[in-house]
Amino acid sequence: xxxxxxxxxxxxxxxxxxxxxxxxxxxxxxxxxxxxxxxxxxxxxxxxxxxxxxxxxxxxxxxxxxxxxxxxxxxxxxxxxxxxxxxxxxxxxxxxxxxxxxxxxxxxxxxxxxxxxxxxxxxxxxxxxxxxxxxxxxxxxxxxxxxxxxxxxxxxxxxxxxxxxxxxxxxxxxxxxxxxxxxxxxxxxxxxxxxxxxxxxxxxxxxxxxxxxxxxxxxxxxxxxxxxxxxxxxxxxxxxxxxxxxxxxxxxxxxxxxxxxxxxxxxxxxxxxxxxxxxxxxxxxxxxxxxxxxxxxxxxxxxxxxxxxxxxxxxxxxxxxxxxxxxxxxxxxxxxxxxxx
Amino acid sequence: xxxxxxxxxxxxxxxxxxxxxxxxxxxxxxxxxxxxxxxxxxxxxxxxxxxxxxxxxxxxxxxxxxxxxxxxxxxxxxxxxxxxxxxxxxxxxxxxxxxxxxxxxxxxxxxxxxxxxxxxxxxxxxxxxxxxxxxxxxxxxxxxxxxxxxxxxxxxxxxxxxxxxxxxxxxxxxxxxxxxxxxxxxxxxxxxxxxxxxxxxxxxxxxxxxxxxxxxxxxxxxxxxxxxxxxxxxxxxxxxxxxxxxxxxxxxxxxxxxxxxxxxxxxxxxxxxxxxxxxxxxxxxxxxxxxxxxxxxxxxxxxxxxxxxxxxxxxxxxxxxxxxxxxxxxxxxxxxxxxxx
DNA sequence: CTGAAAGCGCTAACAC
DNA sequence: GTGTTAGCGCTTTCAG
Numbered sequence: 150x151x152x153x154x155x156x157x158x159x160x161x162x163x164x165x166x167x168x169x170x171x172x173x174x175x176x177x178x179x180x181x182x183x184x185x186x187x188x189x190x191x192x193x194x195x196x197x198x199x200x201x202x203x204x205x206x207x208x209x210x211x212x213x214x215x216x217x218x219x220x221x222x223x224x225x226x227x228x229x230x231x232x233x234x235x236x237x238x239x240x241x242x243x244x245x246x247x248x249x250x251x252x253x254x255x256x257x258x259x260x261x262x263x264x265x266x267x268x269x270x271x272x273x274x275x276x277x278x279x280x281x282x283x284x285x286x287x288x289x290x291x292x293x294x295x296x297x298x299x300x301x302x303x304x305x306x307x308x309x310x311x312x313x314x315x316x317x318x319x320x321x322x323x324x325x326x327x328x329x330x331x332x333x334x335x336x337x338x339x340x341x342x343x344x345x346x347x348x349x350x351x352x353x354x355x356x357x358x359x360x361x362x363x364x365x366x367x368x369x370x371x372x373x374x375x376x377x378x379x380x381x382x383x384x385x386x387x388x389x390x391x392x393x394x395x396x397x398x399x400x401x402x403x404x405x406x407x408x409x410x411x412x413x414x415x416x417x418x419x420x421x422x423x424x425x426x427x428x429x430x431x432x433x434x435x436x437x438x439x440x441x442x443x444x445x446x447x448x449x450x451x452x453x454x455x456x457x458x459x460x461x462x463x464x465x466x467x468x469x470x471x472x473x474x475x476x477x478x479x480x481x482x483x484x485x486x487x488x489x490x
Numbered sequence: 491x492x493x494x495x496x497x498x499x500x501x502x503x504x505x506x507x508x509x510x511x512x513x514x515x516x517x518x519x520x521x522x523x524x525x526x527x528x529x530x531x532x533x534x535x536x537x538x539x540x541x542x543x544x545x546x547x548x549x550x551x552x553x554x555x556x557x558x559x560x561x562x563x564x565x566x567x568x569x570x571x572x573x574x575x576x577x578x579x580x581x582x583x584x585x586x587x588x589x590x591x592x593x594x595x596x597x598x599x600x601x602x603x604x605x606x607x608x609x610x611x612x613x614x615x616x617x618x619x620x621x622x623x624x625x626x627x628x629x630x631x632x633x634x635x636x637x638x639x640x641x642x643x644x645x646x647x648x649x650x651x652x653x654x655x656x657x658x659x660x661x662x663x664x665x666x667x668x669x670x671x672x673x674x675x676x677x678x679x680x681x682x683x684x685x686x687x688x689x690x691x692x693x694x695x696x697x698x699x700x701x702x703x704x705x706x707x708x709x710x711x712x713x714x715x716x717x718x719x720x721x722x723x724x725x726x727x728x729x730x731x732x733x734x735x736x737x738x739x740x741x742x743x744x745x746x747x748x749x750x751x752x753x754x755x756x757x758x759x760x761x762x763x764x765x766x767x768x769x770x771x772x773x774x775x776x777x778x779x780x781x782x783x784x785x786x787x788x789x790x791x792x793x794x795x796x797x798x799x800x801x802x803x804x805x806x807x808x809x810x811x812x813x814x815x816x817x818x819x820x821x822x823x824x825x826x827x828x829x830x831x
Numbered sequence: 832c833t834g835a836a837a838g839c840g841c842t843a844a845c846a847c
Numbered sequence: 848g849t850g851t852t853a854g855c856g857c858t859t860t861c862a863g
Contacts, residue, residue, distance in 0.1 A: 150605075150607065150856095152855095152856060152857085153856070153857070154856080162833080162834090163833070163834045163835075164834090164856085164857080164858095165833075165834060165835080165836095165858085165859085166832085166833055166834070168856095168857070168858060168859090169832095169833090169858090169859095172858090176832060176833090177832065177833080178832055178833085181832080181833085193605070195602070195605035195606050196606065196856085196857080197544075197606065197607055197855090197856050197857070198606045198607060198608050199540055199543050199544045199549065199607060199608075199855090199856080199857095200544055200839090200855070200856035200857045200858090201856080201857060201858080202540050202839095202857095203538075203540045203541055203544050203839050203840070203841090203855090203856085203857075204838085204839055204856080204857050204858050204859090205839085205857090205858075206839070208540065215573070215576070225566055225569070227569060228566070228568060228569045231588070232556070232590055235556070235588055235589060235590035236590045239589055239590055239591070239599075244587055244589075244608070245587065245588050245589065246551075246585055246586065246587060246588075247572070247576055247586050247587075247588045248576060248580055248585075248586065249573055249576035249577045249580055250580070258580075261536070264491075264534070264536035265536050265537065265538065265539045266491065266538055266539065266540060267539050267540075267585070373769075373770070373773050374773075377773075402770075402773070403773070406773065406775055409775060428714075429714070429743075429770075432714050432715075432718075432743070432744070432747065434747055434750060434775075491840095493839095493840060493841085494840070494841065494842095495840080503849080503850090504849070504850045504851080505840085505841080505842095505850095506841095506842080506843085506849075506850065506851080506852095507848080507849055507850070509841065509842060509843095510842090510848095510849090513842090517848060517849090518848065518849080519848055519849085522848080522849085537840085537841080538839090538840050538841070540839090540840080540841095541839070541840035541841045541842090541855090542840080542841060542842080543841095543855095544839090544840085544841080544855050544856070544857090545840080545841050545842050545843090545854085545855055546841090546842075546855085547855070832863105833862100833863085834861105834862085834863080835860105835861090835862080835863095836859100836860090836861085836862100837858105837859085837860080837861100838857100838858090838859090838860105839856105839857090839858090840855105841854105841855090842853100842854090842855090843852100843853090843854095844851105844852085844853085844854105845850105845851085845852080845853100846849105846850085846851075846852095847848105847849085847850080847851095
C-alpha cells in the first residue's frame with residue numbers, strides 16, 4: 150500500500166505538501182503539483198479511505214436495513230429499490246451498507262450503526278404509521294430519508310406516492326366497468342401505505358355514493374400465498390366481490406391463481422388489480438392492471454434527499470442555503486390498464 | 491460521541507487501561523474492569539469502528555458488486571442470495587458493502603475498493619467461463635469467494651451446484667416421459683453455469699443414445715421476454731421440440747406464456763422446466779418443474795468461505811491450520827417435479 | 832510556497 | 848496492574 154509518506158520520500162517533500170498537491174487547489178507550486186501527481190499515479194497511490202474518514206469524521210456511507218425475511222419485502226420490488234439507491238450513491242461516491250436484521254434486533258442494529266459512526270444516514274422503506282425507526286432517528290437527530298411518510302412526524306425528507314390519488318383512479322376505473330362490490334386485500338394496516346390506500350378506496354367510493362363493505366376488506370400479509378388464501382375466503386362469501394384490489398402485484402398474482410382455479414375468467418368474471426407494476430405484472434397471464442411506481446427512480450430520489458440532508462448538517466460550502474429545495478416529494482402514480490380488468 | 495479518553499478521565503485511568511479493560515481479558519485488575527465497563531455503559535460508549543479499523547488495517551467489510559441492470563440478475567434470485575450473504579455477514583459482525591456498477595466500469599470499481607482498502611474481500615456471483623474479476627483478484631491475491639467456478643482457475647473458494655448432475659436428472663425425467671426432442675433456452679454461453687448445464691444436457695442425452703439437435707439450442711439472455719421470444723422461434727420450427735428446458739425459472743415462465751398463447755396445454759402438449767426453484771416457481775400456473783437451489787443458504791455458505799479465507803490470510807490465532815476445511819463445495823441440487831412436465 | 836506539529840480514536844509494545 | 852510512547856494514514860492549523 151502506497152502512502153503519502155512514501156510519495157513524500159520519493160519526491161523530497163513533506164507529507165503535508167504531498168497531501169495538498171494531490172487535493173489540487175491549495176497554494177502549492179505548479180511544479181510540485183505536477184511532480185507529486187505524476188509520482189503518485191506512477192506509484193499507484195490510492196488514498197486510504199478509512200484514514201480519510203477517521204480524520205473528517207464522516208463515514209461517506211449510507212445504510213439500509215432490510216428485514217431478514219427478504220420475503221417480507223416483495224422481492225423484486227426491494228431489489229429494484231436497492232439498485233436505484235446504490236446507483237445514485239455510487240454516482241456521488243458514497244458507499245452503501247446493507248444490513249439484514251431479524252425483527253427483534255432491528256432497532257439495535259440502527260443504534261449500533263448510528264453510535265458507531267459507521268454510516269452518515271439511513272434510507273428507510275415501507276414505513277409504518279407509527280414507525281419506531283423514525284421515532285428513534287428523529288429523537289437523536291440522525292439523518293435519514295424515507296420512501297413513505299408516517300403519521301406522527303412530518304418534518305423529514307421523504308418520497309411518497311400519492312396512494313389516495315392512485316386508488317381513486319383505480320376505483321374510477323373499476324366502477325366505470327360496472328363493479329360495485331370491490332374487495333381489498335391489504336398488507337397489515339399498521340403499514341403506512343396500506344392504510345393510505347385503503348383510505349383512498351373508501352373515500353373515492355364514498356364520493357361515488359358507494360360504500361366499502363367491511364367484509365370485503367381482508368388484512369393479511371405481503372405475499373402471493375396470502376393473496377391466494379384471502380381470495381378463497383372472499384369468493385366463498387355469500388355475496389362475493391366482482392373485483393379485487395390486491396395492494397401489491399404479488400398479492401394480485403395470488404388472487405388470479407385462486408380465481409382461475411375456480412374456473413373464473415379473469416377480466417370477465419372477476420376483475421383483479423395490483424399495485425407497483427413490477428416487471429412481471431405485464432408478463433403475468435392475464436397481464437395485470439396495476440399502478441405504476443417508478444421504483445428504481447424512487448430509490449435514486451430518496452438517496453438524493455438523504456445526501457442533501459446530510460450535507461446540510463455539515464454545511465461545508467455555504468451555498469445559499471435557501472436552496473433548501475423541496476425535500477418532501479409526492480408522486481402521482483399512473484394507472485396501467487391491462488387485461489385483468 | 492464518547493471516547494476512551496472521556497472514560498479515562500472519568501475513572502482516572504489511562505486510555506490504554508480503559509481499552510484493555512473493555513476488551514476484557516488482558517491483565518487488568520477486576521476492580522478496574524468492573525469500574526470501566528460500568529462507566530462505559532453508563533456514558534453510552536460505543537467504539538469508533540473507523541478508528542479501530544484504521545488501526546488494525548482491516549475494513550471488517552466484504553463487498554459485492556451487482557451489475558446496474560439489476561434485471562440482469564434474475565431478480566428474486568439475486569435478492570435472496572444477497573439476503574443469505576448479508577445475514578451470515580452480520581452474524582459474524584462484518585459489514586456488507588453493495589455497489590452497483592455499469593458494465594464498463596465494473597472492473598474499475600473492484601480496483602478502487604481493493605486498493606482503497608475499503609473491503610477485505612469480495613463475493614462474486616454468476617461467474618463467467620473466463621472471468622475478468624477472478625483473473626484480477628487472483629493476480630493481486632485479494633480474497634474472494636464465488637458462487638460458481640470458472641475454467642482457468644481452480645484454486646479459489648467457491649460453492650457450485652452440480653449443473654451436469656442436475657441436468658442429467660432433468661433429462662432422465664423428460665426422456666422417461668417419452669420426450670426425445672428436447673430444446674434448451676440458455677443465457678449467454680460465456681456464463682459458466684450456462685455452459686455447464688448445456689454440457690450436462692448433451693452428455694446425458696448422449697448416454698441415453700439420443701442427440702441434442704443444434705437447432706433446438708437457443709442462446710439468449712436471462713429474462714422472461716427472452717424465454718418468450720425464443721419459444722416462439724422454437725415452436726415455429728418445422729420439427730418443433732416437445733420439451734423445453736429454460737435455464738432459469740424466469741425464462742421458463744416466458745416459455746409457458748408463449749406456449750399457452752398458442753393454445754398448447756403445458757405438461758401435455760409441451761413439457762417445460764426451469765432451474766432455481768425461486769418462490770414463484772411453485773405458484774406459477776402450471777407450477778413449474780425445476781431444479782431446486784437453496785439460494786439463501788448458498789449465500790451464507792459463500793460468505794463463510796470468504797470470511798474463512800480472509801482469516802487465513804491474517805492468521806491471528808494459529809489454530810491448527812490443517813483445519814483448512816474444504817473450501818470448494820459442490821452441491822447436489824434436487825429435481826422438483828411439478829405439473830409443467 | 833512549504834514543513835513541522837497536532838490530532839482523529841484506537842491498539843500494542845514496552846516499560847515501571 | 849497500569850501508564851508511557853508510538854503509530855495506523857490522513858488533514859489541518861500554524862509558522863516559517
